[in-house]
Amino acid sequence: MARFWVCLAGAGFFLGFLVLHSRLCGSPVLRKFAFQISWRTKEIPYRLDVDWPKHSEYFTGATFCVAIDSLSGLVYIAQRGDNIPKVLVFTEDGYFLRSWNYTVDTPHGIFAASTLHEQSVWITDVGSGSYGHTIKKYNSFGDLVQVLGTPGKKGTSLNPLQFDNPAELYVDDTGDIYIVDGDGGLNNRLIKLSQDFMMLWLHGERGTGPAKFNIPHSVTLDSSGRVWVADRGNKRIQVFDKDTGEWLGAWDNCFTEEGPSSVRFTPDGKYVIVAQLNLSRLLLAAAPPVGSIGNCSVISTIQLADQVLPHLLDVSGKTGAIYVAEIGAKQVQKYVPMNSYFPSFGS
Structure with missing residues (x-):
């Protein structure tokens, strides 16, 4: 004994x-x-913040996307519906600030990019009206600043630039723009534009091989200079070098049941957070080291209720909280990291 x-x-x-x-x-x-x-x-690395937001009655449509401006502490939510505000603005504490509905037809993806001198919000619009098939840049109060694409006209052209159902975009610290154009429709491509909207590189062919796509749905960057794309229809995440566009590898072993609909990183860069829409599930995977993509290794899962349908998500750079836009539940929920699991940024 x-x-x-x-x-x-x-x-x-x-x-x-x-x-x-x-x-x-x-x-x-x-x-x-x-x-x-x-x-x-x-172990459960996150807990649901049941007090966020303070007043959920402002959700009056299908909430498709959410973006966190960690510099200003603002949360931008875009929703769809008739005669409702298309964009809602909350604080990270859950207080409602304002809403706006200017020149937004059918929002799909949203991204907040702020500096000390400028706060900007980018929205991909997949509508069929006069504002559709474009990517639009707004200031934080909803004033239209810039339009990419040909308003009201879908297409494949790069000069002039045209989109068809652009899904999401990511703007890095230098102002370069990464666009996944292909939530169905004509295009299945990943585009990198400079801050003055010049084409830097492109992967733009439908297929199952490396650097080909079937519904590229979400895009993000990691701290090592790699571009991660949720290739939803191919049930994988593809990874590229942000400077050259070189294909670096793919993860497909975690997505045998359903492809990823959204991809983001925790602020410390150690974990990849992935949403799976129809499974109503979030995955937490280990981020690979520099120089090796390897295989996906799931650390934990957050199972949401049936038919919640997490579409796109974003992560606070300050607190590490996950904000999930749920088109089935018509709400955005906030998941707060546990101190015991994330001592560096737990709240």
Whole structure:
């Protein structure tokens, strides 16, 4: 019996050492093993903030997308419906500030890009009206600043630029713009534009091979200079070099049931957060080290109620909170990281 307890204590010490070493030293092999321990013990890394927002009655349509301006602490939500405000603005604490409805037809994706000198909100519009098939830039009060694309005309042209159901975009710190154009329709492409809207590189063909797409639905960047695209119809995430456009690899092993609809990173860059629309599920996966994409390794899942349908999500750069736009539930929900799991940015 004594030998049994000695062995058991030794095994516990060894596992504890692996977890501690992986967190402190960053060994990818040990880190993966530690993540599997966390997943198997069913640790929950986030909790639902049931008090966000303070007044949910402002959600009056199908909430398709959400964007966090961490610099100003604002949350922008775009919703669809007739005779309703298309854009709602809340604080990260959940207080409603204002709404606007100017020149927005049918919003699909939204992105907030702010500097110390400018606050801007970008919206992809997939409507068929005079404002449709465009990507529009607004200031924080809803004044239209810039229009990309040919208003009211879908197409494949790059000069002049045309879109057909542009799904989402991401603006990096230099002002360069990454666009996934292809929530159905004519195009299945990833476009990189400079801050003055010059074409820098393009992947633009429908297919299943590397750098080809079937409904590219969401795009984001990591801190290592890699572009991540939720290739929803192909049930995978594809990764590219942001400077050259070179294809770096793909994740498909996590998405056998359904493809990803949204992809974002936690502020520390250690985790990838993925939404799966029809499964009403969020995945938390380990971000790969620099120089290797590897395979997707799921650390934890957040199972939402049936028919919630998480469409697109965003993450606060300050708190690490996840905001999920749910088109089935017609709401946005906030998930707050647990201090015990994310000591660096938990709240």
